Amino acid sequence: MTNLVNISNLNFGYGLRPVLKGINLTVPKGSLVAIMGLSGCGKTTLLRLMGGQLRAREGVVEVAGYRLNDISQEDLYALRRRLGMLFQFGALFTDLSVFDNVAFQMREHTNLPESVIRDLTLMKLNAVGLRGVQSFMPSELSGGMARRVALARATALDPQLILYDEPFAGLDPISLGVIGQLIRRLNDVLGATSVLVTHDVQESLKIVDYVYFVSDGVIVAQGTPDQIRASSLPFVHQFVWGEVDGPLPFHYPASTLRDDLGLKGN
Amino acid sequence: MPLRTTQRSIQLVGDRTLRIVERIGAIMVFLGMILMRSGTSFRRFGLVIREVFFAGVQSLIIILVSGLFVGMVLGLQGHETLQNYGSEESVGVLVALSLVRELGPVVSALLFASRAGSAITAEIGLMKATEQLSAMEMMAVSPISRVVAPRFWGGVLSLPLLSMLFSAMGIIGGFLVAVVLIGVDDGAFWSQMQAAVDFSHDVMNGIIKSVVFGIAVSAIATFEGYEAPPTAEGVSGATTRTVVSSSLAILALDLVLTAFMLKGWN
Numbered sequence: 001m002t003n004l005v006n007i008s009n010l011n012f013g014y015g016l017r018p019v020l021k022g023i024n025l026t027v028p029k030g031s032l033v034a035i036m037g038l039s040g041c042g043k044t045t046l047l048r049l050m051g052g053q054l055r056a057r058e059g060v061v062e063v064a065g066y067r068l069n070d071i072s073q074e075d076l077y078a079l080r081r082r083l084g085m086l087f088q089f090g091a092l093f094t095d096l097s098v099f100d101n102v103a104f105q106m107r108e109h110t111n112l113p114e115s116v117i118r119d120l121t122l123m124k125l126n127a128v129g130l131r132g133v134q135s136f137m138p139s140e141l142s143g144g145m146a147r148r149v150a151l152a153r154a155t156a157l158d159p160q161l162i163l164y165d166e167p168f169a170g171l172d173p174i175s176l177g178v179i180g181q182l183i184r185r186l187n188d189v190l191g192a193t194s195v196l197v198t199h200d201v202q203e204s205l206k207i208v209d210y211v212y213f214v215s216d217g218v219i220v221a222q223g224t225p226d227q228i229r230a231s232s233l234p235f236v237h238q239f240v241w242g243e244v245d246g247p248l249p250f251h252y253p254a255s256t257l258r259d260d261l262g263l264k265g266n
Numbered sequence: 267m268p269l270r271t272t273q274r275s276i277q278l279v280g281d282r283t284l285r286i287v288e289r290i291g292a293i294m295v296f297l298g299m300i301l302m303r304s305g306t307s308f309r310r311f312g313l314v315i316r317e318v319f320f321a322g323v324q325s326l327i328i329i330l331v332s333g334l335f336v337g338m339v340l341g342l343q344g345h346e347t348l349q350n351y352g353s354e355e356s357v358g359v360l361v362a363l364s365l366v367r368e369l370g371p372v373v374s375a376l377l378f379a380s381r382a383g384s385a386i387t388a389e390i391g392l393m394k395a396t397e398q399l400s401a402m403e404m405m406a407v408s409p410i411s412r413v414v415a416p417r418f419w420g421g422v423l424s425l426p427l428l429s430m431l432f433s434a435m436g437i438i439g440g441f442l443v444a445v446v447l448i449g450v451d452d453g454a455f456w457s458q459m460q461a462a463v464d465f466s467h468d469v470m471n472g473i474i475k476s477v478v479f480g481i482a483v484s485a486i487a488t489f490e491g492y493e494a495p496p497t498a499e500g501v502s503g504a505t506t507r508t509v510v511s512s513s514l515a516i517l518a519l520d521l522v523l524t525a526f527m528l529k530g531w532n
Binding site for chain 2: 051053076077078080081083085087088089091092093094095104105108109
């Protein structure tokens with residue numbers, strides 16, 4: 001199976017602070033891959049590097065045959081027409097209705113007649129179960145509904161690669177399950193490839209094909225969901241089972257409590 | 267010690283000046299980017315018309331009411347002064363020239379900056395904070411072409427029209443006070459105005475001023491929104507900067523333009 005995303009020896013940082021160190025990662029065509037880790041571990045940065053929003057300092061980031069390190073604006077836009085991205089809170093255009101949000105890319109990038117755009121948009125909305133809210137404004141939607149509309153928008157032009165940035169954040173258990181199933185189903189039905197950045201372990205392990213664990217800018221573990229569940233690596237075990245203490249201590253490093261409280265003697 | 271304080275003061279003034287020059291430079295570069303990416307705005311003029319509605323039509327009430335009051339005050343003050351010289355029939359000339367040459371373009375631009383300029387900055391700033399601009403970038407659609415340029419041209423088209431309406435309302439206000447309330451001869455009011463106000467020198471110069479103010483206010487408002495830090499504090503600071511910078515720019519440009527116009531552009 002060929003890879004749609006190839007990342008090798010990637011180093012990246014903001015200013016002098018290194019965020020990603022020596023990352024090697026591949027995403028085979030047709031697969032659904034999750035990148036997991038704690039908040040601030042560098043997983044969203046990794047996703048932004050795949051979408052060309054950030055450029056790598058060292059190493060290679062290759063997506064759908066384009067090397068993103070030194071890609072021209074024209075090529076980047078050509079690549080992005082083949083990408084879909086779901087942002088953390090949907091990022092729906094607040095001045096457009098649900099219908100117009102989903103139809104946005106079709107109107108911008110194709111010369112399709114309005115009647116065809118209408119049919120395609122309704123089909124996309126139907127796929128996420130929200131044909132009935134086509135005339136709503138984004139402010140009238142719940143968090144879960146907004147995420148589903150954003151998913152319909154991200155898949156509007158049947159992208160080759162779909163990037164998901166924390167798609168489960170802030171959702172109730174039912175919406176969470178719905179979004180998870182939609183991500184898996186859309187990936188398979190569209191024949192797309194998906195990369196999912198999340199820290200929701202249980203939901204992700206139900207739907208993904210492969211997992212990369214990132215900690216402190218380094219890939220510390222990888223494998224299929226079954227391998228991850230059975231992993232004996234202390235970090236993975238703590239993360240998957242949500243243990244309070246482990247290799248990631250409960251307390252952020254600090255001086256002793258006695259010193260901070262100014263307690264002297266025994 | 268006093269030498270050090272003086273040195274520090276000079277350093278502070280120099281630093282501030284450099285920052286202001288740098289910001290003006292950044293706004294000019296941004297303006298250049300808008301002009302280069304204005305193709306979409308002209309091809310799909312509906313986008314600009316929509317912004318003319320939001321920036322222009324929705325500013326109508328404040329412009330018309332302010333124009334009426336300013337004209338009334340001019341009528342009162344003008345009559346009060348001119349009657350000392352026995353030429354109260356010239357009050358129409360005073361009202362009309364003050365409005366079309368100076369007050370119309372300047373006051374309507376100041377009101378426009380507060381009403382529409384701040385709204386444009388807040389809207390673009392919030393779109394940035396909620397990742398709507400990033401989402402657009404990821405869809406291979408330039409936010410400068412699709413979001414910024416239509417708002418810029420909407421502002422540039424709206425301000426001269428608002429300025430003309432402001433002057434027209436001001437003249438009606440002056441008429442109501444001078445003729446209806448005080449009893450100045452209406453024939454003299456209108457005929458002296460018609461004889462003294464020159465279309466190319468007075469009316470056209472006023473229109474040129476309002477076009478320049480429209481470019482300045484719209485460029486500052488869109489720039490501040492686009493460059494706003496994506497936080498609540500960042501957007502509120504950008505909105506304030508739009509009003510302050512626009513007001514100063516309007517007054518400074520007015521001085522320069524008036525100097526050139528009085529010299530006949532030679």
